[in-house]
Amino acid sequence: MQKSLKIAVVGSGLVGSLLAIYLKKAGHTVHVYDRSPDIRKIQFSGRSINLAMSHRGWKALDGVDVGDKVREIAIPMDKRAIHLKDKLNFQHYGKEGESIYSISRGTLNRKMIDLAEEAGAEFFFEQRIWDVSLAEATLHIGETERGEWKDVKYDMVFGADGAFSRIRHRMQRQSMFNYSQEFLNxxxxxxxxxxxxxxxxxxxxxxxxxxxxxxxxxxxxxxxxxxxxxxxxxxxxxxxxxxxxxxxxxxxxxxxxxxxxxxxxxxxxxxxxxxNPTSTLVTMKCFPWTFEDKVALIGDACHAIVPFYGQGMNAGFEDITVLYEMMQQFGDDWTTVFSEYQKSRKPNADAIAELSYRNFMEMSSNTADEKFLLQKKIEKRFSEKFPDKWLPLYSRVTFSHNPYSEALAIGDKQNEIMSKVMQLPEIEKIWDSEAVENRILDLLK
Amino acid sequence: MQKSLKIAVVGSGLVGSLLAIYLKKAGHTVHVYDRSPDIRKIQFSGRSINLAMSHRGWKALDGVDVGDKVREIAIPMDKRAIHLKDKLNFQHYGKEGESIYSISRGTLNRKMIDLAEEAGAEFFFEQRIWDVSLAEATLHIGETERGEWKDVKYDMVFGADGAFSRIRHRMQRQSMFNYSQEFLNxxxxxxxxxxxxxxxxxxxxxxxxxxxxxxxxxxxxxxxxxxxxxxxxxxxxxxxxxxxxxxxxxxxxxxxxxxxxxxxxxxxxxxxxxxNPTSTLVTMKCFPWTFEDKVALIGDACHAIVPFYGQGMNAGFEDITVLYEMMQQFGDDWTTVFSEYQKSRKPNADAIAELSYRNFMEMSSNTADEKFLLQKKIEKRFSEKFPDKWLPLYSRVTFSHNPYSEALAIGDKQNEIMSKVMQLPEIEKIWDSEAVENRILDLLK
Structure with missing residues (x-):
């Protein structure tokens, strides 16, 4: 158990709420702030995309024994139903029994706040954090940006306040802070x-x-x-x-x-x-994610990605898994906890950003392409026969805990191999032949 | 002549001062603001790199007839003097008579402010602009960020306030604003x-x-x-x-x-x-650069680059040349002036950012490399013999007005060709032979 600290979590979204449960479990006092009203008391906004919970998300939830509560509000999806203009195709995501889980963002967020309150975290809604003093872990809260502020000091502050994070906004004004935001058209x-x-x-x-x-x-x-x-x-x-x-x-x-x-x-x-509003899609990257042993960013606040791999929440939850591993390993040495956390997560956040960006093409174009579906069928067949030699990219991202950066690198190699395989003469006819199998085995060498 | 407007230029640096002269020439009322004291009255900071004025910079200065005033404070440099540990090599930059010009930043900045005042621009120093209302072109000025502000309304505001621009800071908080800042190690x-x-x-x-x-x-x-x-x-x-x-x-x-x-x-x-302080080096990119017909960024405020191509000021001055071309072409239709200006400049700003980033390697490593110097000699010889077929990258950037984006693209092609040429057997001996010449001519086809 770590020395008990007074910790503020800014943002009562999915990542903020789950982080609050972990921090409570580690023995800390936890205050969660949000500029919005309590989501449990209001209508949702009409600008939501349903969540697709997968392995990384479940692991983080199960780590504090709340996975089963969330499973109650989740619907398994084991396949894509691809609606072409003249027919309906189905494409299974993984192996028998592997599914991603549809959850309404509003429903999950309400549940997570309930669970965090049960764990002992205190929530403060409609509290606008305008600024933070990094070295003092002090929040500056007020009605308006230019109005009067009250200062609340903590031992530590987490910024779980999303893609437009105010906590990051302060860090951004430090020298040597790398930052990018790029909107899709x-x-x-x-x-x-x-x-x-x-x-x-x-x-x-x-x-x-x-x-x-x-x-x-x-x-x-x-x-x-x-x-x-x-x-x-x-x-x-x-x-x-x-x-x-x-x-x-x-x-x-x-x-x-x-x-x-x-x-x-x-x-x-x-x-x-x-x-309903038309909403924008942004990829946001930054570094560093932490300030000394005082302030850390987590989730969308340090790596907002486009939604096309269904990994935004999963990546944020995996941040918490890794942070918690570092807490267990380095105890009260929060400077090391934070620096190892960001060192471990940054390359993986960059990788899932890249994979998510690319996946728009896969979803919106390739799934309508017979050749692409055939490629996926060949990969699936080969992977089932040689599971230790080939884990398809989608499965590695979605149904494994292997680092995203590894998934990106191996996925690129697999794609090179498959582009050669797809050029074999009459691949449509011989796709399930031993010849194709041997070609892949050859190319893997 | 355009309809006379009341225009604020934020930033009294090199770009802000020259822009003020152009805007005065076009018949506008021009107020230049700076948060710092008048540079003509203070010691300089000990964090400066001397400027290297080249073709693009001179063109912008000559466009309002102040080039000759600046030539008085400039020293031509026609070559690199490369100090190896055991010897001194010289490498000419361009053709006979082509030089870049060393100018002290402080000296030039003082001169530019004098010239802008002579042209009729009014300067307001130690005025801290904390924010701008984009749609109203209104500056918010005050002692401190959280203190009392006075509002000053203009017809139009230019943000020439450098890499950490406050004007851009406000634009950055708009949706769909792409932005990146990346510090070198x-x-x-x-x-x-x-x-x-x-x-x-x-x-x-x-x-x-x-x-x-x-x-x-x-x-x-x-x-x-x-x-x-x-x-x-x-x-x-x-x-x-x-x-x-x-x-x-x-x-x-x-x-x-x-x-x-x-x-x-x-x-x-x-x-x-x-x-003297140890200073950081940042590459900053963003888009859009303008807001309706009210606000435009210019110079480092929209494209801060690292200094290794000596093009930071030159690129900022070229912004002014292009803006002025658009003013002449589109008259009082400032919405079009601004949108054509940013459309024309953005790809070139990105290109010079990339070229500048790459040039650190060229300066710090390659200039010490005999093979690299030989390559440059071959290029120079070929270029002198076939000037319409080969303009070396450095010359295209420094001694021409061709777009930076073209320089980058052509430079990459030239580099491919030269890497093949440098692999010719015994290139050190045959470098000035007809065989090498013919090989380049072949590869150019």
Whole structure:
């Protein structure tokens, strides 16, 4: 057990709440601050993408025995349901029994705050942190940025306050702080497929539904109440873009033409389209993540990524797993805990940022491509026969605890091999032959 | 002539002052703000690297007829003087008559402010701009960030306030604003070679002096008073680093061992070493650079680069040349002026950032490498014989007005060609043969 400290966690999101549970478990006093009202008491925002919990997320939850509570609100998805214009394909994510889990962000966040309160963390909502004095671990809180502030001193401050973190904002003004934020030209909008009258799901509930259309796509993830949370990803400008859909008719025509099988299941299409905001997607990187033994960033606050690998929350939760390992290893030497934590996590955060960025192409274009699906089938077959020689990239990211940086490097090598394999004459006919198998074994040498 | 506007320029540095002259010439009222005292009334900071004015800089100065005033304080350097441990090599920069010009930053800045005042711009020093309201082009000025502010409204605001621009800081908080800052692990420190008692330079005054030593280097640029401003570039940490030089003796031993011919000419070595700060080097990129027809960033405020190509000021001055072209083309349509300005400049700013970053290697390592110098000799010979077929990269950047992005692209192609040429057997012997010439002509096809 570490020496008990008074710790502030800024941000009551998923990472902030789970971190609070870990810190309580380690014997600290934990105050969690959020500038927003208590999410348990308000309607959600209409700008959410459902979460896809996978191995890394579950490990962090199970580490403080709250995994089973979360499993109660999760729906397993063992495959992609790929809605082409004229047919529906299915593509399994992993091996038999391997699934990712759809969870509504709002539902999970409420649950996590409940669990953190049960663990003894105290929450302070509608408290705006405008600044932090790094060397003194002191929060500056007030109604407005230019108004009066009160100062609250802690032994340590965690910034779990997301992509637009105020804690990081202060660190950013230090010399030698590397920082980048890059917005995609693609935005997103939440839509909804309600449950049937009998409460059942209108589409297969154990699938991640995807309508890949090149530079835009629609996805749908199941909720417990029989509904699906849908997300339309599309460029802001150009031919098929948010800018081009300016009225009810243009929206309805666009869906009719491009997502014909969605029309019957999204009854409030135009209404939701114009009610819900169009949100931006940003990749944010920075370094360092910590200041002495006083302040540490965690989750989106130090590595915000685009959502196309479903790893944003999982990566944030894995930060906590690694931080906790360092706490166990280095005890009260928080300077070392923090420096080893950031050293371990930074290359992995960069790798999952890169993988997530690339995965937009995979989801929105490649899943509609027969050749790509064949490649995945060959990989799967080979991996099942030689599990110690080939773990597909998606599985390594999603169904393993191997570092993301390793997944990126090995994935690139596998891709080189597969691009050679796919050039074999008549690969469509011989894909499951021993010749193909031997070629891969050769190339692996 | 455009409709006369009331324009604020934030930053009285080189770019801010020259921009003020251009805006006055175009008929506007111009107020220049700076948080620092009037540089004409204070000692300079001991953290400066001498400037190397080249074609792009002169063009911008000559565009408002102040080039000749600046030539009076500039010293031509037509070559590198490369101080190896056992000998001195010279390498000419360009063709006969082509030079870069050494100018002390302080001297130039004082001159530019004088010239801008003569042109009718008004300067307001020790005025701290903390924030700007973008849509209203209103500056918020006050003693402290949290204290009382007064608001001053303009028709338009230019942020010429450098790498840590407050104007950009506000734009950065807009959605869809891309931004990155990346610090080098190499820092720099100013040192000084004073004039001889007779006022003459201790080293050749028409050379850019460089002591290349791998991951660190010393440079010296001449001043009018017979002195040289020296800059030591070195990693912050590691074997040969600022961290390793902690007392007089370690500094003196280090220079004795690594820069033996500098010992006699830098009399106050240890004193200056510990008096002058160790400064950081940052590359900063962002986009967009403008907000509607109200606010525009210019110079380091939107593209801070490392100093290894000597193009920081030149690139900032070229921003002004391009902005002025757009003003002439689009008149009072400032929205178009601004959008065309940033569209034209952004790829070139990115290119010179990349070239400058790469040039540290060229200066600190390659100039000590015989093979590299031979390559440059071959390029020079070929370029003199076929001037329409080959303009060396350095010349394209320094002695031309071709876009930086073109220089980067063509430079990469030339490098590919030269790496093949350098692999020819016995290239050291046949370098000036027709065979080599023909090989280059072949590869250019």
């Amino acid at each position: 693609t935005g997103y909008k939440e839509l909804n497929i309600p449950a049937n009258a009998d409460g059942l799901h209108k589409l297969d509930k154990n699938s991640f539904h995807i309508w890949p259309r090149g530079n835009y796509m629609l996805i749908a993830l199941p909720n417990l109440d029989g509904s699906f949370t849908c997300t339309l990803f599309m460029p802001f400008e150009g031919e098929n873009s948010f800018a081009a859909l300016t009225d009810r008719k243009s929206v309805e025509d666009f869906f009719e033409k491009n997502f014909p099988d969605s029309i019957d299941v999204i009854p409030k299409l135009a209404e939701d389209f114009f009610k | 190499t820092g720099y420190k100013e040192l000084n070679i004073p004039a001889n008692a007779d006022g003459l330079h201790k080293l050749d005054k028409n050379s850019f002096h460089i002591w290349p030593r791998g991951n660190y280097m010393l440079i010296a640029l001449p001043n009018l008073d017979g002195s040289f401003t020296c800059t030591l570039f070195m990693p912050f940490e590691g074997e040969n680093s600022f961290a390793a030089l902690t007392d007089r003796k370690s500094v003196e031993d280090f220079f004795e061992k690594n820069f033996p011919d500098s010992i006699d000419v830098i009399p106050k070595l240890a004193e200056d070493f510990f008096k």
